[in-house]
Amino acid sequence: MSHFELYDDENTLLMIPGPVFLHPKVQRILSRPIFGHRTNHFRGILAECEEMLKGVFGTNGTVFMLTGSGTSAMDAAVRTFISPKEKVVSFIGGKFGERFADIAQSAGANVIRVNVEWGKAIKPDLVKKVLEEHPDAKAVTITHNETSTGVLHPLPEIAKVVKKYDAYLIVDGITSVGGDYVKMDEWGVDVMVSGSQKCLGIPPGLGFVAISTELESVLEKMEKKNSYYLDLKTYYKYWKKKGDLPFTGSVTLFYALYESLKMIFAEGLEARIQRHRKMARAMRKGFTDLGFELFAEKGYESNTLTAVKYLPGMSDNEFRTRMQKHGVLIAGGQAHLAGKIFRVAHMNMTGEREVLTVLAVAELVMHEMGVKPKGSGVKGAISEILRE
Amino acid sequence: MSHFELYDDENTLLMIPGPVFLHPKVQRILSRPIFGHRTNHFRGILAECEEMLKGVFGTNGTVFMLTGSGTSAMDAAVRTFISPKEKVVSFIGGKFGERFADIAQSAGANVIRVNVEWGKAIKPDLVKKVLEEHPDAKAVTITHNETSTGVLHPLPEIAKVVKKYDAYLIVDGITSVGGDYVKMDEWGVDVMVSGSQKCLGIPPGLGFVAISTELESVLEKMEKKNSYYLDLKTYYKYWKKKGDLPFTGSVTLFYALYESLKMIFAEGLEARIQRHRKMARAMRKGFTDLGFELFAEKGYESNTLTAVKYLPGMSDNEFRTRMQKHGVLIAGGQAHLAGKIFRVAHMNMTGEREVLTVLAVAELVMHEMGVKPKGSGVKGAISEILRE
Numbered sequence A, B: 001m002s003h004f005e006l007y008d009d010e011n012t013l014l015m016i017p018g019p020v021f022l023h024p025k026v027q028r029i030l031s032r033p034i035f036g037h038r039t040n041h042f043r044g045i046l047a048e049c050e051e052m053l054k055g056v057f058g059t060n061g062t063v064f065m066l067t068g069s070g071t072s073a074m075d076a077a078v079r080t081f082i083s084p085k086e087k088v089v090s091f092i093g094g095k096f097g098e099r100f101a102d103i104a105q106s107a108g109a110n111v112i113r114v115n116v117e118w119g120k121a122i123k124p125d126l127v128k129k130v131l132e133e134h135p136d137a138k139a140v141t142i143t144h145n146e147t148s149t150g151v152l153h154p155l156p157e158i159a160k161v162v163k164k165y166d167a168y169l170i171v172d173g174i175t176s177v178g179g180d181y182v183k184m185d186e187w188g189v190d191v192m193v194s195g196s197q198k199c200l201g202i203p204p205g206l207g208f209v210a211i212s213t214e215l216e217s218v219l220e221k222m223e224k225k226n227s228y229y230l231d232l233k234t235y236y237k238y239w240k241k242k243g244d245l246p247f248t249g250s251v252t253l254f255y256a257l258y259e260s261l262k263m264i265f266a267e268g269l270e271a272r273i274q275r276h277r278k279m280a281r282a283m284r285k286g287f288t289d290l291g292f293e294l295f296a297e298k299g300y301e302s303n304t305l306t307a308v309k310y311l312p313g314m315s316d317n318e319f320r321t322r323m324q325k326h327g328v329l330i331a332g333g334q335a336h337l338a339g340k341i342f343r344v345a346h347m348n349m350t351g352e353r354e355v356l357t358v359l360a361v362a363e364l365v366m367h368e369m370g371v372k373p374k375g376s377g378v379k380g381a382i383s384e385i386l387r388e
Helices: A024-029 A040-057 A070-081 A095-106 A124-133 A155-162 A213-221 A232-242 A251-267 A269-290 A316-325 A352-368 A377-386 B024-029 B040-057 B070-081 B095-106 B124-133 B155-162 B213-221 B232-242 B251-267 B269-290 B316-325 B352-368 B377-386
Strands: A062-067 A087-092 A110-115 A139-143 A168-172 A191-195 A206-211 A305-309 A341-345 B062-067 B087-092 B110-115 B139-143 B168-172 B191-195 B206-211 B305-309 B341-345
Touching: A024 A251, A040 A062, A040 A206, A040 A251, A062 A070, A062 A232, A062 A251, A070 A095, A070 A139, A070 A168, A070 A191, A070 A206, A070 A213, A070 A232, A087 A095, A087 A124, A095 A110, A095 A139, A095 A168, A110 A124, A124 A139, A124 A155, A139 A155, A155 A168, A206 A213, A206 A251, A213 A232, A251 A269, A269 A305, A269 A352, A269 A377, A316 A341, A316 A352, A352 A377, A352 B352, A352 B377, A377 B352, B024 B251, B040 B062, B040 B206, B040 B251, B062 B070, B062 B232, B062 B251, B070 B095, B070 B139, B070 B168, B070 B191, B070 B206, B070 B213, B070 B232, B087 B095, B087 B124, B095 B110, B095 B139, B095 B168, B110 B124, B124 B155, B139 B155, B155 B168, B206 B213, B206 B251, B213 B232, B251 B269, B269 B305, B269 B352, B269 B377, B316 B341, B316 B352, B352 B377
Parallel strands: A087 A110, A087 A139, A139 A168, A168 A191, B087 B110, B087 B139, B139 B168, B168 B191
Antiparallel strands: A062 A206, A191 A206, A305 A341, B062 B206, B191 B206, B305 B341
């Protein structure tokens, strides 16, 4: 008899912060035949994707579509707009803030790392204070939604501060774009990066770099080459000349992206964001009512991911292994938070059904582990779902 | 903006009594290329399917695989083994019991309809009494698991009674085969019918008729033709001669069946049935704890479907429409039970995750409708899931 698990790797509800579970319509597209990428038909798909992505990023600039992970997009943003020796101020409140600093450092920049305690928000005042000390900064990197801590940093207010200095604002929007408010042009964000497997609802494999129209002019005049595959000038040239990608794109994923973006606009961006926010409130209320404490600073909680502190004595490994055995995959803590928190994403197509499922299965696992729930997480979530 | 619903017809958890939701492995097979049906390769698939089906039906006889619905299999069983004017005793405790009588009548049989109140079990004593009155019956039809009422009729005990008379026992096992105990040879069932979209875990489109080895001899000597497409003698001839189907089979569905049956035996029949029984107990406890009453006679509850009585004043249409809006499709009552009960199937790959999801969403809908839950259905189900 071969090994059988009811909830195997094809039958698991993905509530990790990417890859997220796909809408079946998108899943279905993945089995469609592939097509030639140097064709007018495929260029049409790319053009429509970029047009829709501009809407999601909130910019009239350009959105570059890279075949690579979100990190490839971060790397491309940094390597294209920052030259060796230039000063970069990296605000860090978690693992992904750190990654941006590491990337800048690997690109030869003079990186000033500004750390806030993981779980806390980066406040505009801090940004102001640091930039006053570093008026020569060529760029500021920051994470919009910090996936490692469940914190949504106050980007609009931060952008307002950075605007007063002569520095590019380069933002990691990997887990906010498509799930929460992102208004690059309105807020004054110069460069924003995202990935395909989070709030944009397709598998991992595509990275996006959106730039403002001002940065387009910078790109046009730019000479330097600090990368080959990830040099956005090359992407810009091909894109403007013939609406093409410079290198072979992941054709299947672009078809999936096209399908997913159409669904995003069928729902409507505002409605989609409000759904994410409501589901986040329900998830937070549910876990709080079960007896847990949230990890993120109050008032700065992410709307796409909830980080929850373990109760004393609860084993991270046991909790998540049991959740997975019952068909729900969630994430643990990263770096020094390993074992201390667990993280549940509520991105893309997450609705009340998924929120309730996660909370009900968590309650089951608590009972299995001998941890008495304080109250009903399902009941708590229902009260938020029904709140007008 | 086009119309958008988060839980559209591709993103709905099917908890109706067929079609059931498919395991993603089976779903995936449906997009594979089709193949020629008159090939040795496809005959190999058919042969393995039939071998596995014999295990599921618990017979050493033959399982005929028809391209048609479960009803086509009922029709084939009746038309093949019953001639016009022959007496058929049909035991009826619900809509599907009625259908068997209707089919026999349409085949020209002299049908004796024996009705029990819907929701009650057909007891061996009743069968004995009726057969004593009709010792000339050529066949007895009965439903093993009555989907319209959520009753599992006591087939082993009934078969023991019928065995004493010279009548074929023809059983509708459409919602039991693959989900609950079915032991044709051990119990003495002559003919048993099933469909593909219930506990066998594939889309609708295939029907199955299993016959005992004794009935094979009957079939060999049989002359009459009461049907063309549904004459099992034709199927038998093709099958024995070259392992072939007489008419073009639904190739894609046979590949799906092959995949699903392999998963059934990977889990193991006994483990699968115990899982169905545990999920049924959890579902019953959950709805009871929410404040509902079950419809089926106590002690005879189906393990693949739960029928639940609405609370006074609850609108069936509103309840089920709201459940569907939140991503869970369940069934209403049939015939005179319309509006009085709802029915939730727990077949095939239903596990604790799905049971908890249904109960949590039902609790949400109760709140929406202003019906106060007596207690937590999720908590009740958890207690059953954790019971050894």
